[in-house]
Amino acid sequence: MKHITTRQFSVLVDCGKIYQFMLDIYERDWRNGVPAPFFEYAFSSFAYWMDITYSYKNCIWEDDGKIVAFCFYESPMTDIYFSLKPGYEELASEMIAYADAHMSVGGEIQLILFGGQDALMNAAKQAGYCQKSEGWDMQFDFDDVLDYSLPEGFHFVSSDEYDMNKINKCCWKGFDHEQNEGLWNHQYEQNNYLLEVAPHATMDLAVIIADEKGEYVCYAGMWWTPENKLAYMEPLCTIPEYRHRGLASAALSELYRKTKALGATHMTGGFNDFYKAIGYKPAEKWTYWRKQ
Numbered sequence: 001m002k003h004i005t006t007r008q009f010s011v012l013v014d015c016g017k018i019y020q021f022m023l024d025i026y027e028r029d030w031r032n033g034v035p036a037p038f039f040e041y042a043f044s045s046f047a048y049w050m051d052i053t054y055s056y057k058n059c060i061w062e063d064d065g066k067i068v069a070f071c072f073y074e075s076p077m078t079d080i081y082f083s084l085k086p087g088y089e090e091l092a093s094e095m096i097a098y099a100d101a102h103m104s105v106g107g108e109i110q111l112i113l114f115g116g117q118d119a120l121m122n123a124a125k126q127a128g129y130c131q132k133s134e135g136w137d138m139q140f141d142f143d144d145v146l147d148y149s150l151p152e153g154f155h156f157v158s159s160d161e162y163d164m165n166k167i168n169k170c171c172w173k174g175f176d177h178e179q180n181e182g183l184w185n186h187q188y189e190q191n192n193y194l195l196e197v198a199p200h201a202t203m204d205l206a207v208i209i210a211d212e213k214g215e216y217v218c219y220a221g222m223w224w225t226p227e228n229k230l231a232y233m234e235p236l237c238t239i240p241e242y243r244h245r246g247l248a249s250a251a252l253s254e255l256y257r258k259t260k261a262l263g264a265t266h267m268t269g270g271f272n273d274f275y276k277a278i279g280y281k282p283a284e285k286w287t288y289w290r291k292q
Contacts, residue, residue: 002063004091006098009058009072015043018060019200021067025085026228028139028266030284031116033070033083035268037200037223037232042074044198050075054105059098061091071095077105081112082120089119096123108290115285129289136282138269144279146256148249150209154217156254157208163216167208170216174237200225205258207251217242220251224259231259231267249278 009018022036042050054077061069069091070083080099084091096111103109111129113120121131140146150156165186172184202224209218217239223232233255238247256267266283269275 002088004068005062007060007062008056009060009070011043011052011055014060015040016199017067018070021070021085022083023225023227025083026230027116028283029116030114032086033114033117034081035225035228035230035232037225037230037234039072039074040198040200041223041232041234044201051077057103057105059095059102061088061095063088069095071099071103073103073105076107078107078109079112080109082117084117084120092119092123093126096120096127096129100127111289113287113289115287121287121289124289128291130292132288132290134285134287135271137271137284137286138275138280139283140252140256140267140269140275140280142256142260142265142267146253146279148246148253148278150250150254151246153212154209154247154250157210157216159204159206162203162206162208166216167219170208170219170239171235171237173239174219175235176240205255207254207258209247209251211242218247218251220248220255222255222259224262224264226263229263229265231255231264233268236270248274252278 019036019040022033022039025032026035043052054073058070058072060067068085068088071080073080080103082095082099084095099109099111111120111124113124168186169184172178178184200223202222205222205224207218207220207222208216211217218237220236221234223234224230225232233252236248236251252267252269259267269280
């Protein structure tokens with residue numbers, strides 16, 4: 001017999017428990033919810049990306065003290081995600097009702113549901129939500145080979161030579177912050193120190209490409225997740241003046257070589273056609289739901 005209880009998420013108590021829960025229910029198509037690094041990366045990046053002020057609104061369902069379901073926001077705060085252990089589909093309606101009643105923070109919420117989350121989709125329909133759009137995120141299957149060469153004039157930076165200030169600067173430029181927020185001036189540099197101490201971050205596996213002057217021009221992060229044989233790639237950026245030279249392809253090829261040697265079977269990517277062009281294939285169907 002199930003003994004279901006609910007409680008609010010606590011940052012100091014529950015981050016590790018949620019990580020383990022997401023490891024336990026992981027499927028490659030995300031039918032049970034996002035992989036564990038998705039949530040930890042968002043929390044460790046809160047300095048410039050995710051506002052955790054309202055994380056107490058995130059809700060946990062437990063069966064005899066073991067987590068079986070989790071409802072949480074990411075960024076923007078109106079995007080709501082659901083992780084649900086197989087065998088507990090009867091909680092779907094309660095989860096959607098909770099999100100509908102309690103997760104709004106300054107705007108209409110949007111439910112993010114993945115292909116295979118049928119119980120949650122049905123519950124969303126019954127609660128008056130309808131699907132507004134969808135898209136396919138991509139993965140690289142390691143049964144295939146990813147082997148793009150590093151262009152001449154560039155080199156990989158050894159993990160024992162990583163310069164956190166240069167990584168910050170590369171990411172600031174690589175995500176086009178300079179266009180709207182000005183030149184790099186050590187903004188949000190505390191974020192990378194958080195990433196260094198995030199419990200499951202694998203900074204030593206990140207790939208950094210530098211030019212002949214030693215300036216970092218491309219960065220590809222890695223959250224190696226051996227329990228799921230998952231190479232969770234996040235983030236990936238190239239500074240504007242060095243784009244379209246094959247640097248990102250070379251960086252992902254190097255991540256492929258590093259993580260395949262460790263036992264990885266697949267690596268995450270994104271929605272961009274760039275991934276498709278180098279051999280990634282559609283893997284997770286994202287659907288977006290709003291009230292009619």
